[in-house]
Amino acid sequence: MKGIILAGGNGTRLHPLTKVISKHLLPVYDKPMIYYPIQTLEDIGVNEILIISTERDLPLYQKLLENEEWGIKFYYKVQKEPKGIAEALILGEEFIGKDPFILMLGDNLVISDSFNKHVKQAFSNNDGATIFGIETNNPSAFGIAEIDGDNKVISIDEKPANPKSNIAVIGIYIYNNNAVNYAKQLKPSKRGELEITDINKMYLEQQTLKLFKIEDARWFDTGTIENLYEAASYIKSLDK
Numbered sequence: 001m002k003g004i005i006l007a008g009g010n011g012t013r014l015h016p017l018t019k020v021i022s023k024h025l026l027p028v029y030d031k032p033m034i035y036y037p038i039q040t041l042e043d044i045g046v047n048e049i050l051i052i053s054t055e056r057d058l059p060l061y062q063k064l065l066e067n068e069e070w071g072i073k074f075y076y077k078v079q080k081e082p083k084g085i086a087e088a089l090i091l092g093e094e095f096i097g098k099d100p101f102i103l104m105l106g107d108n109l110v111i112s113d114s115f116n117k118h119v120k121q122a123f124s125n126n127d128g129a130t131i132f133g134i135e136t137n138n139p140s141a142f143g144i145a146e147i148d149g150d151n152k153v154i155s156i157d158e159k160p161a162n163p164k165s166n167i168a169v170i171g172i173y174i175y176n177n178n179a180v181n182y183a184k185q186l187k188p189s190k191r192g193e194l195e196i197t198d199i200n201k202m203y204l205e206q207q208t209l210k211l212f213k214i215e216d217a218r219w220f221d222t223g224t225i226e227n228l229y230e231a232a233s234y235i236k237s238l239d240k
Contacts, residue, residue, distance in 0.1 A: 001044070001101075003046040004049070004103045004104070005105075007051055007053040013224050044119050048095075050075045050092050052076075077092065084188070089180050101174075102174050105171030111235065119174075127176070128175075131172075131212075132172050134168055136168040143158050144156070145168075152211075153211050158197040167213065170219055170221075175199075182199050182203075185202075
């Protein structure tokens with residue numbers, strides 16, 4: 001099984017902490033942030049991971065991971081500029097090949113006893129794309145999925161001013177290898193990025209998009225000081 005972790009970007013919301021180091025190397029309680037998505041992928045059976053980051057930070061990931069006892073083979077790829085999550089699919093084309101894969105954002109932490117089991121089942125049953133949603137109090141800050149009574153996706157909007165629901169699409173995506181060709185068809189959004197929401201819309205148009213709604217987990221987007229602190233405090237409380 002293959003996985004990609006996107007650990008690039010400038011981390012501007014965490015300045016000055018991230019002026020000289022990637023946010024995904026910052027500690028979340030007693031581990032670097034990137035350890036959490038790596039552990040999730042290892043737990044569901046992924047044994048090959050491509051880490052995508054900046055030219056500045058990639059050697060640090062190599063040094064961090066080279067002597068750790070993961071049951072995983074790591075690959076590395078430079079993202080020269082933060083051009084959007086969907087660019088990871090283009091950068092990972094050679095790594096992906098013809099295989100299905102799971103893409104994770106390095107700053108998304110999901111803490112749950114059962115979540116990894118759900119992800120593994122979703123990977124096994126995926127025939128297009130599977131995304132994961134969780135209710136949020138701040139829907140205008142995320143990609144938002146509108147669903148019907150059977151959890152079938154009706155629409156997806158990126159950071160909507162007038163959200164149609166409060167179900168945030170979190171940074172874990174399961175795709176077949178059609179995702180690479182879809183990414184190549186994208187044009188940059190108004191933000192100048194290749195939006196992962198547009199990839200999901202393509203699967204939605206083909207009626208091959210599934211959503212798994214998470215009910216029993218804590219989710220942290222650790223891209224802000226407040227959320228980074230909250231995640232560390234929560235993990236510390238579990239540890240104690």
